[in-house]
Amino acid sequence: MAYKNIEFTKEDSIGILTINRPKALNALNTETVTELNDCVGKIENDPEVKVLIITGSGKKSFVAGADIVEMSTKNPIEGRHFGKISQDTFTRIENLPQPVIAAVNGFALGGGCELACACDFRYASENAKFGQPEVGLGITPGFGGTQRLPRVVGRGYGKELIYRANMINAQEAHRIGLVNTVVPQEELMDTCLKVAKEIASNAKIAVQLAKTAINRGINCDVITGIAYEDEVFGLCFSTDDQKEGMAAFVEKREKHFTDK
Incomplete structure (x- = not known):
């Protein structure tokens, strides 16, 4: 399968999967989620990949959410189908045998925050922003956010983020335990690669x-x-x-x- 919206490379035993829709701030549409699922399936069975890093292209956005332009015209059946294929893909990421690090390099909103929560842990750049804005759009989080976010940050913070539909910065995300550490953007990938290599050096x-x-x-x-x-x-x-x-x-x- 040829990919239009994602890129996958390997650096020694480290896989790097990049969501690459910069004009849409790396928002997730059906095509992107389908490509992501296909790529994750291959990584799952790749003995060369010991650790996976997921990030977004550019300096503004990890994943700015689901593609609202595409979602706005969906009927209930289509909306549920989109949610289900996205949930299944994120669950597949969560259950990969390899550890998965989210390198959050900008906006991680809606589906982007949910994707980050499906990873084992998250490192963020100083300009990163997190949030679940769905209820402000008349929907609930649909890619696992109501389940994973409270498990990551606790019920109180998880419910507050979902109910308020607000954004928090990287420092606040670190304070509540959503991210493990915050680094300058130019150091983010080097930091993630260093940690990934430390993990890969173990049994x-x-x-x-x-x-x-x-x-x-x-x-x-x-x-x-x-x-x-x-x-x-x-x-x-x-x-x-x-x-x-x-x-x-x-x-x-x-x-x-x-x-x-």
Whole structure:
């Protein structure tokens, strides 16, 4: 599938997926979401990609939201279909085996904030803005925002952002836990790449199992989550990387993981 609205590149073991509709501030229309879903499906099965970074093209916008021009003419059936394919795509991103970092380089509104929340964590440039403006347009968040945002920032902040339909800056997003850190825009991608490479240097299987355990645990009671953690913890002892990592520690030498 040839992409018109997104770009995907690889830098060593790091994948970089860029939403590329600068004239529309990288807003998500049906075509873009379809391309995004196709690309994520390929990344899912790409053993070369250990960490994925998602960002937007240009210096103004990560993703400014869903494409309101396209949405404005939809009927209830069409609106629900658009929401469903977008939800499914974002859930696929959330459940990728690889860790996913959102490099938020500007507006992350509506669908953009929802996309960022589907990533494992978020780094923001100083000019980033976050918000869920949907109720001001007569709709609810429809790409997972009513579920993921309160899980990321807590019920109070999540409800306030959705009910008020206002924007917050990067510093406020950092204060409430929506982003992990804020850096100057010119440093954003270098910072994300540095962190991605640190993650990629660790045992691939262990990182992916840890992600699965965290995601499963968030959606169940703590006893069930701990039981799953016990399973993956034991499973790690069947890997070559566990043997190498612990041998390197005991022998006080550099580790050399083989992802097995």
